[in-house]
Amino acid sequence: MKNKKDLRAEIMAVGSELLTPHFQDTNSLYLTQRLNELGMGISFKTIVGDDWDDLTLCIKEALSRANFLIAIGGLGPTRDDITREAFAQVLHRKLLFKEEILQKIEERFNCRGFKMPAVNKKQAYVIEGAEVLENRNGTAPGLWLEERSKIIILLPGPPQELKPMFERSVWPLLQKLRTEYTAHSVLKSTGLTESKIESLISKLYPKVPSLKLTTLAYPGQIEIHISARSKKSQDEAEKNLNKLKKTILQKLQDYVFSTSGEELEDVVGKLLRINKKNLAVAESCTGGFLAHRLTNVPGSSDYFIQGVVAYSNKAKTNLLDVPPDLIKKHGAVSLEVAQVMAIGVRRKAHSNLGVAITGIAGPTGGTQEKPVGLVYVALAWEEGSEVSKNLFLGKREAIKFQSSQKALDMARRHLLKIKI
Amino acid sequence: MKNKKDLRAEIMAVGSELLTPHFQDTNSLYLTQRLNELGMGISFKTIVGDDWDDLTLCIKEALSRANFLIAIGGLGPTRDDITREAFAQVLHRKLLFKEEILQKIEERFNCRGFKMPAVNKKQAYVIEGAEVLENRNGTAPGLWLEERSKIIILLPGPPQELKPMFERSVWPLLQKLRTEYTAHSVLKSTGLTESKIESLISKLYPKVPSLKLTTLAYPGQIEIHISARSKKSQDEAEKNLNKLKKTILQKLQDYVFSTSGEELEDVVGKLLRINKKNLAVAESCTGGFLAHRLTNVPGSSDYFIQGVVAYSNKAKTNLLDVPPDLIKKHGAVSLEVAQVMAIGVRRKAHSNLGVAITGIAGPTGGTQEKPVGLVYVALAWEEGSEVSKNLFLGKREAIKFQSSQKALDMARRHLLKIKI
Numbered sequence: 001m002k003n004k005k006d007l008r009a010e011i012m013a014v015g016s017e018l019l020t021p022h023f024q025d026t027n028s029l030y031l032t033q034r035l036n037e038l039g040m041g042i043s044f045k046t047i048v049g050d051d052w053d054d055l056t057l058c059i060k061e062a063l064s065r066a067n068f069l070i071a072i073g074g075l076g077p078t079r080d081d082i083t084r085e086a087f088a089q090v091l092h093r094k095l096l097f098k099e100e101i102l103q104k105i106e107e108r109f110n111c112r113g114f115k116m117p118a119v120n121k122k123q124a125y126v127i128e129g130a131e132v133l134e135n136r137n138g139t140a141p142g143l144w145l146e147e148r149s150k151i152i153i154l155l156p157g158p159p160q161e162l163k164p165m166f167e168r169s170v171w172p173l174l175q176k177l178r179t180e181y182t183a184h185s186v187l188k189s190t191g192l193t194e195s196k197i198e199s200l201i202s203k204l205y206p207k208v209p210s211l212k213l214t215t216l217a218y219p220g221q222i223e224i225h226i227s228a229r230s231k232k233s234q235d236e237a238e239k240n241l242n243k244l245k246k247t248i249l250q251k252l253q254d255y256v257f258s259t260s261g262e263e264l265e266d267v268v269g270k271l272l273r274i275n276k277k278n279l280a281v282a283e284s285c286t287g288g289f290l291a292h293r294l295t296n297v298p299g300s301s302d303y304f305i306q307g308v309v310a311y312s313n314k315a316k317t318n319l320l321d322v323p324p325d326l327i328k329k330h331g332a333v334s335l336e337v338a339q340v341m342a343i344g345v346r347r348k349a350h351s352n353l354g355v356a357i358t359g360i361a362g363p364t365g366g367t368q369e370k371p372v373g374l375v376y377v378a379l380a381w382e383e384g385s386e387v388s389k390n391l392f393l394g395k396r397e398a399i400k401f402q403s404s405q406k407a408l409d410m411a412r413r414h415l416l417k418i419k420i
Numbered sequence: 421m422k423n424k425k426d427l428r429a430e431i432m433a434v435g436s437e438l439l440t441p442h443f444q445d446t447n448s449l450y451l452t453q454r455l456n457e458l459g460m461g462i463s464f465k466t467i468v469g470d471d472w473d474d475l476t477l478c479i480k481e482a483l484s485r486a487n488f489l490i491a492i493g494g495l496g497p498t499r500d501d502i503t504r505e506a507f508a509q510v511l512h513r514k515l516l517f518k519e520e521i522l523q524k525i526e527e528r529f530n531c532r533g534f535k536m537p538a539v540n541k542k543q544a545y546v547i548e549g550a551e552v553l554e555n556r557n558g559t560a561p562g563l564w565l566e567e568r569s570k571i572i573i574l575l576p577g578p579p580q581e582l583k584p585m586f587e588r589s590v591w592p593l594l595q596k597l598r599t600e601y602t603a604h605s606v607l608k609s610t611g612l613t614e615s616k617i618e619s620l621i622s623k624l625y626p627k628v629p630s631l632k633l634t635t636l637a638y639p640g641q642i643e644i645h646i647s648a649r650s651k652k653s654q655d656e657a658e659k660n661l662n663k664l665k666k667t668i669l670q671k672l673q674d675y676v677f678s679t680s681g682e683e684l685e686d687v688v689g690k691l692l693r694i695n696k697k698n699l700a701v702a703e704s705c706t707g708g709f710l711a712h713r714l715t716n717v718p719g720s721s722d723y724f725i726q727g728v729v730a731y732s733n734k735a736k737t738n739l740l741d742v743p744p745d746l747i748k749k750h751g752a753v754s755l756e757v758a759q760v761m762a763i764g765v766r767r768k769a770h771s772n773l774g775v776a777i778t779g780i781a782g783p784t785g786g787t788q789e790k791p792v793g794l795v796y797v798a799l800a801w802e803e804g805s806e807v808s809k810n811l812f813l814g815k816r817e818a819i820k821f822q823s824s825q826k827a828l829d830m831a832r833r834h835l836l837k838i839k840i
Contacts (some may be wrong), residue, residue, distance in 0.1 A: 019462045021453035022636060022645065024444065042439045042476055043703040047465035050505040054463055061481055110675065216442060225442065281729075287715025288708030294705025298783050298816060306735035309701075309727030311720075315769065319726060319739075347705035363718050396718060 004179050009040050012044045013156060014074035016049035022098040027072050027162050029157075034166065039180035040068070050080040059090045067150045068177070073157030075140035077119040080140045083154060083328060084127060084143070091147055093128040105139045135171040137161045144173060151177075159403040172270065183237040184227035185245055189255045190220060190264065190409050197222050200251045204244070211244055219394050220402035221264075224248060224256075244328065254418045257411060258407070264408040265293045267345050271415040272303040272353075279411065280349030281307040282320050282341045284332065284358040285375060305349045310341065320344035320356075333358050338376035342387075346380045353408045353414070354380040359390075375403045379410045379420070386410065386420050424599045429460050432478060434503050435577060436469035446491050447575075447582050454586065459600035459649060470500040472620035479510045486500040487570045488597070493577030504547060504563070504573060511567055513548040521552065547714045553589040557581045564593060571597075573749045579701040588701035603641040605665055609675045610640060610684065610829050617642050620671045624664070631664055639814050639823035641684075643674075644668060655712040674838050677829070681746040684828040685713045689700070691835040692723040692773075699831065700769030702740055702757035702761040704752065705795060710824040725769045730761070737828075740764035747800075751790065753778050757798035765799045773834070774800040775827045779810075781819045795823045799830045799840070806830065806840050 011032070013025035025047060032042050044065060048058040055074075062069050069225035074083030088095050102124035109116040123139050126132055133142030133153075138161040145152040153170060156163045189197065194217040201224070205213055214225045226248070249256055257267050272278060281290050291307035294300055308319045313332055316322040321344045322337055330336045338358045346354025359375025366372035370389070378387040388410065392402040413420045431452070433445035445467060452462050464485060468478040475494075482489050494503030497782035505724075508515050529536040537538025537706035543559050546552055547760050555561030558581040565572040573590060575582045609617065614637040621644070625633055630761070635646045646664050669676055677687050692698060701710050711727035714720055726738045733752055739762045742757055750756045766774025786792035791837040798807040808830065812822040833840045 017467065019452065020634075021449045021456065022634070024449060025444070026444070029441045029444060036441065043469065043471070044478070045439065045467035047467075049463065051463070057485070060465070065477070140830060179570075215441070242557065283708075283711075286712075287720070287724075288711025288727055288729065289705075289715075291703075291708025292706075292712045292820075295709075295729070295731065295819075296817065300707070301731050301785075304707075304729075304731050306739060307727075307729030308706055308739070309708065309715070309724075310730075311715065311724050311726060316724035318768070321726070348738070365721075397716065400712075400716075 004058070004226050007036060007040060007068055007177065007179075008066045009042050009068040010044040010046065010070075011042055012046045012048065012062055012069060012071045012072060013157075014048055014050065014055060016051070016080070018047045018073075026074070027159055028158070030159070030163065031072075031166065033071060034171065035174075036227075037182045037184075038174055038178045039182065040177065041413075043083060050074060050268070051087065054080060055082060055086045059086055063090070063150060065166040065221055066077055068186060069150070070153045070155060072155050072162065075142070075154060076155045077117070077123055077139065081122075081140075084125065086147070087143075087152065088127045088155065089249055091127070091145070091152075092108035095125040096128055097122050098126050098132070101126065101141055101168055106136075108139060113166075133165050136163055136168075137164055142169065146168070176344055180229045180231050180416060181234040182227055182229045183234065183241040184225065185241060185258045185414075187226070187245065187248060187252070188258045188262075189222050189224070189252055190405050191255045192222065192256060194222055196254065197255075198226075202247055204251065206244065213244070213248075219392070219398045220405035223373070224252075233390060254413070254416070257412060263293075264412065265297055265407060268301060268408050268411050268415070269294070269297045269300055269392050271412060275415055277352040278303040278305050278414065279355060280305045280345045280351040281407070282345035282354070282356040283307065283309050284311060284316070284341075285355075286344050286357045286359075286400045286403050286407075287311065287359040289400045290355070290357060290407050293404055295410070305351045306345075308345060308348075316341065320348065326361055333370055333374060333376065335378075335389060336380035338382070339385055339387050342378035342380035342385055352381065353411060354378075355411060356380075357403050359392075359399070359403055361396045361403075373399055375399065375406070376408045377403060377410060377416055379405055379407075381414060383420045386414075388420070424597055427460060427488055427597065428486045429455060429462050429488040429598070430464040430466065430482050430490075430513070431462055431575075432466045432468065432482055432489060432491045434468055434470065434475060434491060436500070438467045438493075439469050440663050445492070449578070450579070450583065451490060451492075451586065454591065455594075456606075456647075457602045458594055458598045460597065460601065462570055470494060470502060472502060472506065475502060476507045476510055483510070483567075483570060483572075489570070490575060491581065492571045492575050495543070495562070495574060495576045497537070497543055497559065499570055501542075501560075501588055504545065505573065508547045509561075509571065509770070510573075511547070511565070514547055515545040518546050518552070521546065521561055524554075528559060553585050554584055555581055556588075557584055562589065562592070582644075583650045586658045588713035598652050601654040601657040602647055602649045603654065603661040604645065605661060606681060607644040607665065607676045608678045608684070609642050609644070609670070609672055610677060610825050611744060612642065612672070614642055617644075617656045617675075617683055621668055623669065624667055626664065631660060633664070633668075637817045639812070640825035644672075673674055674833070674836070676831060683713075684825060684832065685717055688712070688828050688831050688835070689717045689720055689723065691832060694834055697706070697835065698723040698725050698773040699775060700771040702774065702776040703727065703729050704731060704736070704761075704776075705781040706777045706779075706820045706823050706827075707731065707781075709820045710775070710777060713824055713828070714759045724801035725771045726765075728765060728768075736761065740768065744778060753790055753794060753796065755798075755809060756795050756801065758828070759800070759805050759807050760800040762798035762800035763804055772801065774798075775831060776800075777823050777827055779812075779819070779823060781816045781823075783816060793819055793821065795826070797826045799824060799827075799834055801834060806834075808840070818824060 362372030782792030
């Protein structure tokens with residue numbers, strides 16, 4: 001490209017499996033993220049199969065539009081892998097055999113006690129004039145090509161090969177294309193609806209193109225993705241990002257539970273650890289999902305004592321000492337039962353905190369009085385307890401997630417000594 | 421197209437959000453599945469932003485290659501939504517205002533007690549000569565266009581609008597393009613490695629193009645997707661599929677747990693129901709994930725009595741009567757403790773079956789003797805019990821999944837009275 005500002009970048013994913021109902025290109029999301037950080041946007045993504053005519057046409061068209069092209073996949077040893085050959089033909093360049101690449105591939109096999117299959121020999125061919133990008137996690141080397149001020153990069157398809165190759169060999173070379181520095185952050189929140197958040201931050205939507213704010217809403221969690229760009233320095237980008245972050249946090253306050261990628265279960269785990277507290281959970285409608293989330297955090301055995309999934313009324317009585325009369329009087333899905341469950345699991349586990357969930361996850365089991373989505377979440381601690389009544393929307397799994405989210409958030413707020 | 425056999429189909433997804441690191445086109449997987457069923461393959465997929473020049477160029481190029489094009493997204497009411505306008509320009513057709521569409525959009529808003537915002541008026545414009553595809557789940561109507569024997573279909577981006585519109589309005593119209601009938605099935609298996617399955621079925625890979633077999637491997641589950649095509653009839657396709665299915669099942673036998681899309685927890689739930697049995701589970705390293713999977717099945721409260729997550733040694737003793745001496749002697753991750761956990765949870769819950777899992781999910785906690793991935797899974801029933809020792813590979817969540825899979829499979833095999 002004549003000028004870095006004229007850059008038009010595209011990503012092409014090659015592989016017939018990507019044209020079936022079963023597989024999706026996910027590499028391009030990661031590459032987009034990294035290219036965005038250099039100030040590069042993506043204008044097209046193309047997905048094409050292992051067909052010679054389609055692939056060569058696709059390459060020609062992409063190169064007629066873009067001056068920066070990353071092609072993913074089709075560098076393997078099989079007959080279907082034709083990306084290298086197709087680019088060589090379109091660019092009218094030869095494929096040259098490189099003894100040193102063959103040796104590396106052979107070594108890879110030998111190390112594992114195998115003999116290199118003959119088919120892998122084709123991976124030692126390199127497009128004339130290309131720079132070879134070493135693959136430390138597979139046999140297919142990548143290639144970096146320049147053609148009439150266009151940059152073309154060929155990367156292997158498996159993410160566990162593509163990512164390290166990109167970071168190690170491509171990222172340093174891309175620095176010369178950097179037009180700006182970027183900083184980004186994700187503010188994760190729970191407890192406010194999307195429209196409430198929109199109304200709180202609507203005036204904060206940046207008016208300058210160097211700042212960006214995007215809201216992504218999921219049931220039970222709303223994420224605010226922000227980024228700042230600077231022509232000058234990383235420092236300036238960070239400074240501007242932090243300014244924007246600060247104003248958003250002032251508006252959303254303690255509804256934001258993380259600004260560095262952590263999930264709510266990570267945050268609760270950290271708070272328990274800092275406060276030298278532990279917890280036990282009693283679940284009905286979430287059926288073990290809350291315990292599952294808490295124990296997804298490595299090291300959670302330090303603060304997670306035990307969980308019970310008391311699905312039946314009998315189990316609530318047996319495992320948590322919920323009096324059968326109480327269930328009879330108020331129903332298993334009630335404020336009263338939730339509270340007694342939380343107190344019960346805490347006492348049984350001798351834990352600092354007890355958390356309980358009882359509700360109707362659907363799709364059946366709802367009534368007019370107690371509809372699907374009605375969920376009581378309770379928290380018990382040494383000196384007291386608190387119960388929240390919720391009406392969640394969505395399908396069974398969405399209701400399970402929102403319920404667990406509420407339970408974790410109540411624990412977080414208690415540990416931070418802020419209003420539940 | 422002149423002949424249905426000359427059909428070249430493409431899918432284009434429109435939207436700048438699809439060129440960010442956050443969003444991915446998933447509609448095309450669903451559309452591909454449905455088109456495949458008619459005998460139509462996809463030769464290209466393109467993703468383009470809401471930029472006028474890019475979009476019109478993309479449309480022109482797609483129409484130069486394909487004679488069947490589905491474009492997704494960009495039919496909304498905002499200024500960014502320009503798909504309708506871009507197609508009109510490329511095809512040199514007018515946009516015509518349709519009073520009856522406006523009325524329907526207005527009604528949609530009125531029903532919910534809102535007044536239609538002025539911006540939505542643009543959704544009442546239709547490309548000249550197009551057939552309107554009614555949207556019962558949103559405001560954006562779809563369009564079906566024919567241009568010089570090319571078929572162009574514009575569909576809204578939100579999957580909850582696209583799918584019903586496709587099924588209701590597009591699918592019937594597509595029947596005239598049907599070149600063949602297809603039948604497909606997914607055989608889900610657990611308990612055999614991918615290479616073992618490959619060696620068992622390698623001779624069954626179909627040699628005729630009308631039959632297809634694809635293996636998808638995940639840790640703990642290997643799926644065999646098969647499909648059969650027939651030029652004659654659906655019956656013939658089904659017949660050929662069933663023949664292939666039968667030969668695969670003969671090879672893989674009871675390692676296949678479902679042939680109609682069901683997950684292992686669904687299968688176990690059905691078997692419990694049929695056999696009028698119920699179960700209780702005790703989990704250590706899976707931390708509630710097994711209970712979560714079992715209770716993801718609607719109606720599981722009929723047979724799932726209770727679960728306990730006994731993460732700490734104390735919890736194993738308190739909740740499951742595991743003698744502290746036994747833990748001291750053999751360690752919490754041992755065949756002996758797994759067995760006593762399964763027997764304990766069954767007795768405590770008064771259930772027919774008791775399932776227990778204890779192991780090391782990592783990333784920490786492993787030793788040379790008991791490495792990360794070592795998991796004991798036990799099943800107890802009235803007359804006995806059985807324990808399996810497993811060494812699973814992968815990260816924490818993969819180990820949790822494989823452990824739960826083994827537990828469910830042991831229950832399945834017991835209920836089917838086949839060797840565990």
